[in-house]
Amino acid sequence: MGKPPNLFSFPSADELAPSLRTYVLDAQDSSLDRHGVFRVGVSGGSLPKTLAKALLEVKDDRQVRFDKWEVFFADERAVPLDHEDSNYKLVKEEILDKIPSEMGKPTVYPIDVRYLDDIQEMADQYEQTLVSVFAARDSVRLPMFDLLLLGCGPDGHTCSLFPGSPLLRETDAWVLPISDSPKPPPKRITLSLPVASHGIKIAFVATGGGKKDIMKQIFDTEEGRQLPCGLINTFAQERVSWFVDHPAIEGISFPARRGSL
Numbered sequence: 381m382g383k384p385p386n387l388f389s390f391p392s393a394d395e396l397a398p399s400l401r402t403y404v405l406d407a408q409d410s411s412l413d414r415h416g417v418f419r420v421g422v423s424g425g426s427l428p429k430t431l432a433k434a435l436l437e438v439k440d441d442r443q444v445r446f447d448k449w450e451v452f453f454a455d456e457r458a459v460p461l462d463h464e465d466s467n468y469k470l471v472k473e474e475i476l477d478k479i480p481s482e483m484g485k486p487t488v489y490p491i492d493v494r495y496l497d498d499i500q501e502m503a504d505q506y507e508q509t510l511v512s513v514f515a516a517r518d519s520v521r522l523p524m525f526d527l528l529l530l531g532c533g534p535d536g537h538t539c540s541l542f543p544g545s546p547l548l549r550e551t552d553a554w555v556l557p558i559s560d561s562p563k564p565p566p567k568r569i570t571l572s573l574p575v576a577s578h579g580i581k582i583a584f585v586a587t588g589g590g591k592k593d594i595m596k597q598i599f600d601t602e603e604g605r606q607l608p609c610g611l612i613n614t615f616a617q618e619r620v621s622w623f624v625d626h627p628a629i630e631g632i633s634f635p636a637r638r639g640s641l
């Protein structure tokens with residue numbers, strides 16, 4: 381048995397940002413030492429805003445090497461890149477557009493919008509993108525992101541992997557289409573559960589009192605361990621770190637390590 385996931389809790393989302401920064405930059409520096417590039421998968425939701433705070437607002441003497449970042453989408457909605465629902469647009473407006481030019485720009489891998497009407501093809505194309513970046517599919521069983529930055533929905537979903545979805549049983553594909561997402565918009569693509577569990581480091585960021593019930597389920601109940609976030613906890617164990625604020629974990633006793641970075 382490995383060690384349980386880490387849990388880092390802070391009074392507020394603002395106070396969480398410096399530790400999230402330290403965690404991300406530690407991951408960045410060890411990836412750059414290892415292979416000269418930092419491959420990150422990001423979700424939508426509230427995460428890009430918190431991440432922007434950590435990377436662009438917190439001041440310390442460490443360097444964000446954006447020029448070495450390769451940014452992928454852990455899930456994306458099948459909409460044009462300038463659409464209100466686009467995770468690309470969200471990440472662009474929250475982070476990419478705000479990076480001072482002297483910091484350099486990440487290489488970003490958005491979905492191919494030529495396939496908006498064929499999400500199976502869109503998923504296959506995005507998988508091909510991963511194949512071309514992470515090495516040929518027959519030589520790597522799964523692409524290994526240096527860091528996956530994920531959110532947790534109020535039903536325990538993460539990426540666009542929803543509770544009870546047959547997609548959770550996928551063992552082969554790296555990227556999957558979904559046409560009936562319970563969270564709008566319905567058409568999306570998502571990393572599969574094996575890929576989402578395979579990051580060298582995986583961070584969940586969950587803030588606000590709206591997350592309290594689902595956090596309790598995920599960490600304190602057997603049913604919660606079967607939810608998508610719970611499954612990633614089980615598969616990836618100590619490679620997972622949760623960054624939460626106090627309202628999100630009020631009154632909960634976790635069998636997880638607590639602490640701050």
Ligand SMILES: O=C(O)[C@H](O)[C@@H](O)[C@H](O)[C@H](O)COP(=O)(O)O
Pocket residue numbers: 423424425426427455456457467530531532533534537538539540563
């Ligand atoms: O595109 C999406 O819908 C997201 O990737 C999704 O998985 C999100 O991360 C969670 O729903 C949490 O969202 P919040 O952080 O806004 O609660």
